[in-house]
Amino acid sequence: MEARHDLQTTNQDYPKPITAPPPPISKDIEVRRAMEASSKSSLFNLTRKDILYEDEWLIAVDKPKGIYCEALLSSASRLLVADSSNEYHLANRLDRDTSGVMLITKSHKVAAKLVKAFTEHKIRKSYIALSIGPSPNWSKITIRSGHGRSKHGAWRAYAALDVGRVLPGGSVVRDMETTFEIVSVNGEKPQASELESVIVVDGEPEFCCNGEEDVVVVVRAFPRNGRTHQIRLHCQYLGIPLRGDVKYHGVYEWRGRTFEGHELHAESLSMDHPVTGDPIVIRAPLPCWATGDGRCNG
Secondary structure, three states, X not given: OOOOOOOOOOOOOOOOOOOOOOOOHHHHHHHHHHHHHHHHHHHOOOOHHHEEEEOOOEEEEEEOXXXXXXXXXXXXXXXXXXXXXXXXEEOOOOOOOEEEEEEEEOOHHHHHHXXXXXXXXXXXXXXXXXXXXXXXXXXXXXXXXXXXXXXXXOEEEEOHHHOOOEOOOOOEOEEEEEEEEEEEEOOEOOOOOOOOEEEEOOOOOOOOEOOOOOEEEEEEEEEOOOOOOHHHHHHHHHOOOEOOOHHHOOOOEEOOEEOOOOOEEEEEXXXXXXXXXXXXXXXXXXXXXXXXXXOOOO
């Protein structure tokens, strides 16, 4: 009798994510948000008041919440019809519900220079975010971890020691680093402190908090990299997920209201100009929720 050899699949020891997967409630909410954003984006028109900076090589605009980046690119070409070009490029991208500074270049060469500058961490970015969670016991903290897609396709944080390891699908864990500063807790500014904590993530989250739950925490974030959902993942890891960020366990309903989309704003971008070399700083006006009292939604 002929011997039967069963095919066996090698069960590779993939790295284990150290942040929780999206909760079941997030799927339907995210689908609805995506459909609403697609509708809004198709009707979106950039105006001159949305322009934060412009010269002959690039333009910086203030992206609204709930609009896809591609809508700004097509809208910019319509607005700048006198300077019509087929070479407009998005120099950076923001998530659908993230607002703030976005760069659009006017030529392939400038686009290539900015891509190189972003890759080499020569462009400095700051974000402001509003979270709901326990009150942090730190005023400044840096998180260093891994980043990648889990076997179910969701973006997750991984231990720093896992950087470089292969993930399901063939990609690898990449490094990500974010520094956070507390702006306010329940609208109150924290006491000034020169102390900074540095956490090199090596396992499950250990929340650095004072125990008081359900407070409004406004933080300023300085990402060293530009990984997908980086700030959102690190806020989840710290136990202070963004308000409205259901994908990463942020509250959807809070104090009798629902919140459509997370509250994250690309506040500023500073760099040496890709052509002239002059230092430039571009700032976007802060949204109303950045006051930190929790009453504003938008």
